[in-house]
Amino acid sequence: MISFANAKINIGLFVSRRREDGYHDIETIFYPVKMYDVVEMHAADSYSFETYGIHIPERGDNLCTKAYHLLKSDFPQIEPVAIKLLKNIPVGAGLGGGSSDAAFVLKALSEWNKLNLKAEELQKYAAKLGADCAFFVENKPVFATGIGDEFSEISLDLSTYWIVIVKPDIHISTAEAYSQVIPAAPEVDLCRAIKLPIQEWKYYIKNDFEFGIFDKYPVIQEIKHKLYEKGALYASMSGSGSAVYGIFEEEVNLDELEALGKVFHPVEL
Template sequence: MIKFVNAKINLGLNIVRKREDGYHDLETVFFPVGIESGMPQQPEAFDDILEVNTDSNQLSGCRFQLMGRRIDCAPEKNLVVKAATLFIQTYVKKYDDLSDMGMFNIILDKHLPDGAGLGGGSADASFTLMTLNEITGEKFGRNELCNMAVKLGADCPFFIYNTPCFAEGIGEILTPVEIDLSGRWLLIVKPAIHVSTKEAFSGISPKEPKFDLRFLPDLPLERWKDMVVNDFEASLFPLYPKLAELKDTFYESGATYASMSGSGSAIYGIYTDGEAAKAARDKFISTYSGVWLFEL
């Protein structure tokens, strides 16, 4: 079974308070991107490829092979392996039965960048859970899969939904929203900068947001620039001036809205003019290796 794993961007991201458990409560809108990449309408590929097969002649477990872009991570620490292990443990605990399993042979062909705020690793984990659930007869519902997913990462539950969602808590409390960006163009640039989640949160100062992202669907795109912010920019842009320069370049090239995604370091721009978006892409390609353009 083969699955094409998409990414996400954050449409605004507010860090509203620090919790007693050390985590932060946030508010954001997750928006899936790359769902149809590689298709005729979206010929530019922007996804990971997950292949899962089973060997019923072997005892339950997981064999994992990583292809494509290399990841500086031991196999047992890869989120795909963690997801498969968690799924097996949860399945056995609930059903006390391994007859539907056998050995899962998992191949991940990695293309989505990491350290970019695009959720590539989280998406791999969630797609692994959903694929194993499908293979074993869909015995877990969406809520059960989300409960598993949040143990792997705060934004993992979003990819179980994989539709625009307003997120609260640490990112796991999700409410689907209607965000219509059809006809616009999305340009993503990933510079050669890696921002860890720990580094991003270390400099954050929680505060009440000036705009409630629940109302984002009602706010015209032309007003986002003045109303919709990513709080991580305030602490990370001084550390990485190139990111601030990149965001400015998006606006100079005609983007209606530009922002860092998640905790960085990818910057994206939303364009209403397709020709301006294509011209910006051609300019960025001369400087950056990670550049992707989609018509939404």
């Protein structure tokens, strides 16, 4: 069985407060993009996991393995599988690649073993793996609150626009990103702001992570400026970075940005 685990971008990201449990409440919009990792699953005598493509830093069990064991703990009848993951979505980029991989493993295991889990059930399992993991179960644009795990569906369609993503050779951990942020109540209603013409988003829709990250990694800010110079209607760092995306009315030549990072051209879902 082969699954194509897509990425997401954040449109706006406000860090409103630090919670007593150490997490932060946020407000953001998750929007899916067709930029894929490939998750391949085969029957096996025992569970195994291999990865290819972009290097994944070693930090204990990967999310795919955690997803497998999480589901198997409630469904012992799940058969052992060998998972091979081809990484295309950059790591430490704010694009949700790891969370997406885990969500698609959960969905594939449910289908493979005929568990017939509903989307709501899969989302509950996914939420145990990562704050944004549950988003990838249904892959629809949502307004996310809480720690990024409470979703409200929104109407947003960027299919007529051209999106480009630029990822510099910088890895930013979530902990590093939050260490640069001073939580504050959002000054803008994000759900109302996205109803404005896209060219007006830059006046209202912000990513709170940018301010501290730009100071530490000026090249990320330079990428954003270059995207605007090239005619982007809106440009922003995605999530906690380091990837930056631009939304254009039509395709443009961005060869010169390759000196600042790897350029990706996903197609909208």
